[in-house]
Amino acid sequence: MSDFAQQRPMSKSGWRPEDQSRAGKPFTPIAGWIDVALCQALLAAPLKLLVAIDGCAQSMAAFDFLVGDMLLRERDTTIEVLHIFDDGKVNLRREHTKDAIKAYVENKLMSSVSSKRYRMTWKQKTAQVGDMICKHIGDVDASFVCMGFFGRKGKKDLHMLTSNLFEVLRHGRCSAIIFKDEDASMMPRDRPTKFVVSVSLNKAATKAFLDALHLSKPGDEIHVVYVRGYLEDEDSDYTAELRAKYCGFFEGLQETSTGVLHKFHDRQTEFHMIPKQSRETVPQAVVRYADSIEADFLVVGTNAMRVEKGKGPVGSISLQICMETERNVVVANWIDLDPRVYEKHIRRPSNAFG
Numbered sequence: 001m002s003d004f005a006q007q008r009p010m011s012k013s014g015w016r017p018e019d020q021s022r023a024g025k026p027f028t029p030i031a032g033w034i035d036v037a038l039c040q041a042l043l044a045a046p047l048k049l050l051v052a053i054d055g056c057a058q059s060m061a062a063f064d065f066l067v068g069d070m071l072l073r074e075r076d077t078t079i080e081v082l083h084i085f086d087d088g089k090v091n092l093r094r095e096h097t098k099d100a101i102k103a104y105v106e107n108k109l110m111s112s113v114s115s116k117r118y119r120m121t122w123k124q125k126t127a128q129v130g131d132m133i134c135k136h137i138g139d140v141d142a143s144f145v146c147m148g149f150f151g152r153k154g155k156k157d158l159h160m161l162t163s164n165l166f167e168v169l170r171h172g173r174c175s176a177i178i179f180k181d182e183d184a185s186m187m188p189r190d191r192p193t194k195f196v197v198s199v200s201l202n203k204a205a206t207k208a209f210l211d212a213l214h215l216s217k218p219g220d221e222i223h224v225v226y227v228r229g230y231l232e233d234e235d236s237d238y239t240a241e242l243r244a245k246y247c248g249f250f251e252g253l254q255e256t257s258t259g260v261l262h263k264f265h266d267r268q269t270e271f272h273m274i275p276k277q278s279r280e281t282v283p284q285a286v287v288r289y290a291d292s293i294e295a296d297f298l299v300v301g302t303n304a305m306r307v308e309k310g311k312g313p314v315g316s317i318s319l320q321i322c323m324e325t326e327r328n329v330v331v332a333n334w335i336d337l338d339p340r341v342y343e344k345h346i347r348r349p350s351n352a353f354g
Contacts, residue, residue, distance in 0.1 A: 282320075
């Protein structure tokens with residue numbers, strides 16, 4: 001299977017990049033494209049949401065939003081609610097107890113969706129909570145794990161991740177939706193959702209764009225952004241290639257011949273080069289743009305192989321964006337696999353709970 005850049009859909013002008021080679025001109029595939037078979041499989045696969053809740057405002061708001069919005073509009077989406085409790089803890093607030101959480105979650109799910117589309121799992125803490133969540137991600141083959149940013153202990157340091165969240169970003173083998181909103185009314189129900197996707201020429205960034213597409217609904221806005229250097233007025237070879245990559249992708253969404261991709265033709269997609277201001281960092285520029293359009297979700301990419309290479313679970317720019325913003329964040333986890341390996345070991349034909 002050839003690179004997605006070589007297979008990407010024909011533009012409105014009828015030109016494909018491989019035509020350049022046929023015309024006797026050299027063609028270098030655009031960097032960061034994911035094989036077309038994987039793109040199709042990722043976007044066609046039903047969403048499997050794993051929501052780790054602990055009774056805190058953010059995790060409960062995330063649960064309310066996902067049940068009241070995504071489950072209702074995406075009929076093949078399923079949700080698993082995971083609560084890890086510690087009977088050794090006393091003096092918990094009532095809303096943080098396992099019985100109170102279970103009663104609330106069960107009533108909400110039973111009144112909203114078919115029992116075939118949800119599952120509740122309550123586990124006694126037997127190891128570090130982050131480790132247990134990571135294991136459960138693999139057990140249920142989740143496509144997204146959803147968590148609150150702060151946890152029950154509340155806001156401490158905006159520039160530090162909780163240990164559980166850090167562990168999930170480090171070893172969880174799926175993308176993560178990190179909720180910072182503390183009330184479901186703050187989230188985009190009954191209105192278009194605004195996504196801001198921070199990109200560069202790598203596959204993790206491409207996966208971030210695909211995740212934004214996958215989570216979106218008709219009419220949503222997806223703003224793909226790249227921060228250009230201070231005083232850099234003209235496109236470099238790098239920025240020109242990046243612009244061509246995503247503009248070609250946007251055109252491909254409109255082509256009826258592109259199969260699964262065309263399903264997302266009614267999203268509002270935009271590409272923006274953000275000029276970095278004096279003494280401003282790249283993460284600050286991305287957050288500034290997200291604030292200017294009142295974005296609901298900031299989407300960044302990371303490569304699952306970073307940890308195996310001895311690096312942090314999320315790149316420095318992506319991590320700083322997570323810390324700088326007050327908005328909800330999607331950390332798209334890219335696992336660099338051959339498409340045949342993906343098809344055999346990761347893709348699943350069914351999404352219903354048996």
